[in-house]
Amino acid sequence: MMASTRRNFHLGDAVAVLERTPSSLSALLEGLPETWVRATEGDGTWSPYDVIGHLIEAERVNWMPRARHILEAGPTRPFEPFARAVGESGSRSLAEQLATFGRLRRENVAALKAMNLTDGDLERRGRHPELGDVTLGQLLATWVVHDMDHVTQIARTMAKVYTDATGPWNVYLSVLRDRLR
Amino acid sequence: MMASTRRNFHLGDAVAVLERTPSSLSALLEGLPETWVRATEGDGTWSPYDVIGHLIEAERVNWMPRARHILEAGPTRPFEPFARAVGESGSRSLAEQLATFGRLRRENVAALKAMNLTDGDLERRGRHPELGDVTLGQLLATWVVHDMDHVTQIARTMAKVYTDATGPWNVYLSVLRDRLR
Numbered sequence: 001m002m003a004s005t006r007r008n009f010h011l012g013d014a015v016a017v018l019e020r021t022p023s024s025l026s027a028l029l030e031g032l033p034e035t036w037v038r039a040t041e042g043d044g045t046w047s048p049y050d051v052i053g054h055l056i057e058a059e060r061v062n063w064m065p066r067a068r069h070i071l072e073a074g075p076t077r078p079f080e081p082f083a084r085a086v087g088e089s090g091s092r093s094l095a096e097q098l099a100t101f102g103r104l105r106r107e108n109v110a111a112l113k114a115m116n117l118t119d120g121d122l123e124r125r126g127r128h129p130e131l132g133d134v135t136l137g138q139l140l141a142t143w144v145v146h147d148m149d150h151v152t153q154i155a156r157t158m159a160k161v162y163t164d165a166t167g168p169w170n171v172y173l174s175v176l177r178d179r180l181r
Numbered sequence: 182m183m184a185s186t187r188r189n190f191h192l193g194d195a196v197a198v199l200e201r202t203p204s205s206l207s208a209l210l211e212g213l214p215e216t217w218v219r220a221t222e223g224d225g226t227w228s229p230y231d232v233i234g235h236l237i238e239a240e241r242v243n244w245m246p247r248a249r250h251i252l253e254a255g256p257t258r259p260f261e262p263f264a265r266a267v268g269e270s271g272s273r274s275l276a277e278q279l280a281t282f283g284r285l286r287r288e289n290v291a292a293l294k295a296m297n298l299t300d301g302d303l304e305r306r307g308r309h310p311e312l313g314d315v316t317l318g319q320l321l322a323t324w325v326v327h328d329m330d331h332v333t334q335i336a337r338t339m340a341k342v343y344t345d346a347t348g349p350w351n352v353y354l355s356v357l358r359d360r361l362r
Contacts, residue, residue: 005216005219005220005221005341005342006341006342006343006344006345006346007216007342007343007346008345008346009343009346010216012214013214013216013217016212016213016214016217017213017217017339020208020209020210020213021209023208024205024206024208024209025205026208027201027204027205027207027208028201028202028205028332029201031197032197032198032201033193033194033197035186035188035191035194036194036197036198038186039186039188040186128349128350131349131350131352132349133349134348134349134350135348137346138346138347138348138349138350139350141343141346141347141348141350142343142347142350142353142354144339144340144343145340145343145344145347145350145354145356145357146354148336148337148339148340148356149336149340149354149355149356151209151332151333151336152332152333152336152337152340152356152359155329155330155332155333155336156329156333158198158325158329159325159326159329159330159333160186160187161186161187161188162187162188162190162322162323162325162326163187163326164187164189165187165188165189165190165318165319165322166319166322166323166326167315167316167319167322168309168312168313168314168315168319169309169312169315169319169320169322169323169326171312172323173323173326173327173330174330174360175326175329175330175333176326178333178359178360179355179359
């Protein structure tokens with residue numbers, strides 16, 4: 001076993017994850033009782049329903065708009081700040097939200113592939129309003145990690161619903177102690 | 182928002198999660214490049230491939246065998262210890278392993294439903310070799326949380342592949358610091 005499996009960014013590998021996230025989350029969440037869909041980790045934390053709204057918002061205003069900004073404007077002006085908040089989901093059902101996330105992701109991955117990015121393009125720079133200079137490759141790697149961060153958040157939030165219900169077994173279930181507030 | 186969304190065990194809610202985990206993991210993992218499937222968090226940690234082997238082993242020797250043990254023997258003798266290790270997967274492909282997990286889970290959920298458990302049954306006790314007295318309801322709640330624990334593990338392990346690739350953005354991506362070793 002390798003001591004570390006950290007990798008450099010690879011567009012094909014990244015796309016393979018990006019195109020699987022919506023179907024994985026739909027398979028996990030669609031049709032689940034509200035007990036799970038509306039659970040949170042406590043005040044000020046997000047439910048699985050909220051997380052899907054956030055992922056939709058990021059598809060709309062974050063990833064591909066910033067990728068285009070890097071290719072068109074470079075670091076001459078910073079990105080628009082991205083509010084890391086829940087998008088307006090109003091009264092839409094979870095099934096509708098999951099379908100919207102899936103559709104936007106398909107459109108965005110198709111647009112990303114159509115850019116035919118070269119290794120040189122992945123080194124092109126933009127200016128983040130807080131973080132300073134970043135590359136297009138770093139943006140796209142962040143898109144992947146952001147997906148996985150929110151998959152962990154959803155599964156962790158669901159797990160914690162049964163923190164008490166597991167009784168003595170909770171000592172074996174490390175997820176119940178992740179991000180304890 | 183509620184301060185807490187912890188719930189008592191509810192059989193229908195639990196089954197709803199248990200029957201979705203295999204398809205969610207198949208949608209996430211099937212066909213992914215080895216970069217993701219064989220990634221680990223470092224020496225002594227599991228890859229997504231290893232985790233699927235562990236989930237298969239638990240379907241075979243842990244959950245339903247212990248549920249039957251509680252109903253048949255009660256706390257008169259302890260459960261067989263369950264080695265929390267990776268099952269023998271040999272050279273099987275990830276697709277084969279995911280199919281096996283899905284099949285075993287379907288069989289186990291069908292057997293669970295066929296038990297027609299009452300609220301009284303859920304209070305029935307068994308003896309865990311390390312934890313002492315536990316109830317059937319606690320066992321079944323643990324099954325659900327164990328699923329979600331390993332979903333977080335898989336997504337976290339995949340995220341960490343791009344720890345360096347995200348560059349300055351890593352400060353926003355909390356999952357990269359979960360379970361740091």
